[in-house]
Amino acid sequence: MEILQKISDSLLALKTKKPLVHHITNYVTVNDCANITLAIGASPVMADDIEEVEEMVSFAAALVLNIGTLNSRSIESMVAVGKKAKEKGIPIIFDPVGVGATTLRTATAKRIIQEVCPSVIRGNMSEMKIIAGVAADIKGVDSVADEVDGEEVARQLSQKLGCVIAITGKQDIIAHGKQLCRINNGHAILSQVTGTGCMATSLIACYCGATDDWFTGAVAGVMTMGLAGELAQQSLQAGEGIGTFRVRLFDAVWSLTPEVIRKGGRITNG
Amino acid sequence: MEILQKISDSLLALKTKKPLVHHITNYVTVNDCANITLAIGASPVMADDIEEVEEMVSFAAALVLNIGTLNSRSIESMVAVGKKAKEKGIPIIFDPVGVGATTLRTATAKRIIQEVCPSVIRGNMSEMKIIAGVAADIKGVDSVADEVDGEEVARQLSQKLGCVIAITGKQDIIAHGKQLCRINNGHAILSQVTGTGCMATSLIACYCGATDDWFTGAVAGVMTMGLAGELAQQSLQAGEGIGTFRVRLFDAVWSLTPEVIRKGGRITNG
Amino acid sequence: MEILQKISDSLLALKTKKPLVHHITNYVTVNDCANITLAIGASPVMADDIEEVEEMVSFAAALVLNIGTLNSRSIESMVAVGKKAKEKGIPIIFDPVGVGATTLRTATAKRIIQEVCPSVIRGNMSEMKIIAGVAADIKGVDSVADEVDGEEVARQLSQKLGCVIAITGKQDIIAHGKQLCRINNGHAILSQVTGTGCMATSLIACYCGATDDWFTGAVAGVMTMGLAGELAQQSLQAGEGIGTFRVRLFDAVWSLTPEVIRKGGRITNG
Numbered sequence: 001m002e003i004l005q006k007i008s009d010s011l012l013a014l015k016t017k018k019p020l021v022h023h024i025t026n027y028v029t030v031n032d033c034a035n036i037t038l039a040i041g042a043s044p045v046m047a048d049d050i051e052e053v054e055e056m057v058s059f060a061a062a063l064v065l066n067i068g069t070l071n072s073r074s075i076e077s078m079v080a081v082g083k084k085a086k087e088k089g090i091p092i093i094f095d096p097v098g099v100g101a102t103t104l105r106t107a108t109a110k111r112i113i114q115e116v117c118p119s120v121i122r123g124n125m126s127e128m129k130i131i132a133g134v135a136a137d138i139k140g141v142d143s144v145a146d147e148v149d150g151e152e153v154a155r156q157l158s159q160k161l162g163c164v165i166a167i168t169g170k171q172d173i174i175a176h177g178k179q180l181c182r183i184n185n186g187h188a189i190l191s192q193v194t195g196t197g198c199m200a201t202s203l204i205a206c207y208c209g210a211t212d213d214w215f216t217g218a219v220a221g222v223m224t225m226g227l228a229g230e231l232a233q234q235s236l237q238a239g240e241g242i243g244t245f246r247v248r249l250f251d252a253v254w255s256l257t258p259e260v261i262r263k264g265g266r267i268t269n270g
Numbered sequence: 271m272e273i274l275q276k277i278s279d280s281l282l283a284l285k286t287k288k289p290l291v292h293h294i295t296n297y298v299t300v301n302d303c304a305n306i307t308l309a310i311g312a313s314p315v316m317a318d319d320i321e322e323v324e325e326m327v328s329f330a331a332a333l334v335l336n337i338g339t340l341n342s343r344s345i346e347s348m349v350a351v352g353k354k355a356k357e358k359g360i361p362i363i364f365d366p367v368g369v370g371a372t373t374l375r376t377a378t379a380k381r382i383i384q385e386v387c388p389s390v391i392r393g394n395m396s397e398m399k400i401i402a403g404v405a406a407d408i409k410g411v412d413s414v415a416d417e418v419d420g421e422e423v424a425r426q427l428s429q430k431l432g433c434v435i436a437i438t439g440k441q442d443i444i445a446h447g448k449q450l451c452r453i454n455n456g457h458a459i460l461s462q463v464t465g466t467g468c469m470a471t472s473l474i475a476c477y478c479g480a481t482d483d484w485f486t487g488a489v490a491g492v493m494t495m496g497l498a499g500e501l502a503q504q505s506l507q508a509g510e511g512i513g514t515f516r517v518r519l520f521d522a523v524w525s526l527t528p529e530v531i532r533k534g535g536r537i538t539n540g
Numbered sequence: 541m542e543i544l545q546k547i548s549d550s551l552l553a554l555k556t557k558k559p560l561v562h563h564i565t566n567y568v569t570v571n572d573c574a575n576i577t578l579a580i581g582a583s584p585v586m587a588d589d590i591e592e593v594e595e596m597v598s599f600a601a602a603l604v605l606n607i608g609t610l611n612s613r614s615i616e617s618m619v620a621v622g623k624k625a626k627e628k629g630i631p632i633i634f635d636p637v638g639v640g641a642t643t644l645r646t647a648t649a650k651r652i653i654q655e656v657c658p659s660v661i662r663g664n665m666s667e668m669k670i671i672a673g674v675a676a677d678i679k680g681v682d683s684v685a686d687e688v689d690g691e692e693v694a695r696q697l698s699q700k701l702g703c704v705i706a707i708t709g710k711q712d713i714i715a716h717g718k719q720l721c722r723i724n725n726g727h728a729i730l731s732q733v734t735g736t737g738c739m740a741t742s743l744i745a746c747y748c749g750a751t752d753d754w755f756t757g758a759v760a761g762v763m764t765m766g767l768a769g770e771l772a773q774q775s776l777q778a779g780e781g782i783g784t785f786r787v788r789l790f791d792a793v794w795s796l797t798p799e800v801i802r803k804g805g806r807i808t809n810g
Contacts, residue, residue, distance in 0.1 A: 028586050046297075072591070103595060241791030241795050250516070318609065329641065521782060
């Protein structure tokens with residue numbers, strides 16, 4: 001089946017199942033993550049206290065771990081809830097925000113990869129090169145961090161870690177084992193709003209909570225954010241700017257249909 | 271006096287007194303709670319450190335306790351600040367977000383009810399049934415949690431706990447002792463924005479901070495959110511969606527007048 | 541050179557350098573601070589864990605310390621990161637939110653002033669009078685807190701603390717040593733949105749991260765918020781309110797150009 005068709009089917013499954021997505025995320029963009037989860041048709045829950053995260057995730061269909069504003073308290077909760085989610089078999093979407101910038105972030109990413117084994121990792125190219133180094137360190141193999149080709153980084157990292165790798169940027173690359181595709185949706189203005197990366201991660205979790213095909217879920221989440229960005233940008237009139245763009249981004253995600261996906265999705269294989 | 275007239279009077283009192291509302295709330299919707307408090311004409315302050323909450327609440331006209339993202343640190347602050355507010359005699363509005371989902375939430379709700387005695391408790395029907403169980407447990411009496419009739423749950427719970435009970439849903443039910451009313455305002459789209467429940471709780475606190483009639487304050491807060499939701503929904507044009515709706519919700523609360531209340535309020539007694 | 545010309549030059553420098561602004565701020569308005577930083581053309585990073593703040597600030601061009609929702613954990617991080625920023629020589633912008641309301645806030649402001657020596661302090665008149673008392677206490681000199689003249693408070697405080705003082709209100713006063721100016725931009729509606737003070741502080745940091753002239757940076761940040769408030773207010777149509785105003789505020793900051801500054805800036809010297 002063609003990828004746009006698979007994404008459309010995932011969207012319909014999402015709207016029917018309304019998966020509960022448990023987030024431990026940063027306090028900067030948490031409201032946006034909750035609202036984008038609702039806009040696409042899923043249901044968010046945010047809980048991070050170590051005393052309740054394992055119970056809370058037992059109701060969830062997917063888990064987001066985002067280290068944007070990590071601290072010693074939330075790191076322990078992330079590891080605990082991640083193990084529980086793994087045990088339960090639900091998808092774990094990991095967003096290693098700012099990995100490489102500090103020792104704490106890199107060490108936390110390493111710990112989450114080792115102890116939790118995420119199902120999907122989403123980051124930009126520079127974050128993913130750090131993740132490649134972390135993976136090499138864990139697996140005792142050569143790092144692909146020096147690779148200039150994003151496709152090769154994604155492919156090898158996916159094979160090493162046995163998970164879906166989503167590298168977002170001007171062109172997004174999603175890889176899982178031998179599957180790989182490139183997404184050409186998106187617009188540069190997206191980088192002028194905080195949290196569009198975090199929201200893409202939440203959207204991946206929404207889709208993955210509604211389908212067993214996590215590769216398609218990752219493609220769908222990333223494409224949804226890119227396409228919504230394009231539509232929001234196109235809607236801007238003279239005098240309107242980034243505040244209005246941000247509002248329309250939520251409008252566009254909320255209005256997404258299989259027709260919009262088929263018409264606007266720009267994805268190429270391999 | 272008729273209830274819509276009482277609500278109108280409370281709104282005018284609120285706009286004159288500009289009550290300061292101290293919140294300990296969750297980090298997901300805290301910005302929305304602060305903005306809705308300002309939009310209606312009151313003044314928000316958020317402070318949660320145990321070393322300062324008792325001093326801070328001494329300036330406040332009302333207190334919100336919301337357990338949406340509770341943790342061991344904030345729970346202790348909630349109990350301490352709640353006791354101080356009680357001592358001072360200002361209204362305490364409790365929002366038991368997600369009670370029943372985890373042991374920690376249920377235990378915390380029990381502790382707040384026992385040690386703080388909230389003036390108003392607002393939640394949805396499933397949360398309120400858990401609160402009914404908690405209340406029965408505290409008071410050593412039969413639970414009404416098996417009641418299918420919301421009116422009976424609200425009435426008995428109010429009498430047992432000696433506080434105002436606000437159950438929000440398709441139709442909202444507010445009870446205090448022998449007083450009870452049903453609010454028919456609202457729109458299903460409100461559930462597609464995060465924090466509309468939290469904001470209703472903040473609005474209740476704004477009104478209760480300006481009047482001694484906390485039953486009217488609770489009715490006013492819930493009705494304000496419902497009516498604003500209707501007005502925001504009606505304003506949507508083709509192509510506009512949930513992001514625009516959320517913006518207009520704040521516009522509508524900010525524009526609320528006695529005239530709008532009299533024209534749009536749909537409340538039935540008993 | 542004329543002040544509006546200097547502000548215009550700073551804006552162009554900011555858009556070229558895209559300074560990274562490290563924030564330790566409150567969880568109420570943190571998303572707005574991140575978005576306003578992006579809107580003006582800079583880049584935000586929020587990190588508050590003691591284990592990573594010193595490493596993170598090493599990449600930054602400016603630091604914001606905002607005590608809006610301080611706690612024992614974040615206070616230690618603020619002091620540690622502030623010392624590191626000082627060592628590095630980057631500007632530190634301090635926003636003593638609510639100082640004077642609680643012992644903890646006043647003690648924390650004192651500690652930050654003593655141990656970190658901020659480059660710019662921004663607050664409203666009542667906060668600045670408390671800061672004047674704190675400064676007198678530290679320096680063992682007479683307090684200017686009883687001064688009724690804002691200009692005198694700003695001037696003396698700046699000289700005592702050796703930093704830029706920005707007092708925001710109906711008319712804003714910025715002082716640094718012998719330099720002083722008054723800004724007549726702004727609109728009362730700005731006080732009906734949470735975080736406009738915090739965002740002004742973030743904007744100061746964005747400008748100061750791009751210029752060595754921190755007096756101009758402070759004037760530029762405060763003027764940008766005031767002018768954006770005017771433009772957003774003027775754009776409101778019948779039926780639009782505070783939610784729409786808030787969206788347009790970001791539109792206006794994002795659209796700011798030297799032409800808009802020259803046309804709309806209303807600044808008087810001395």
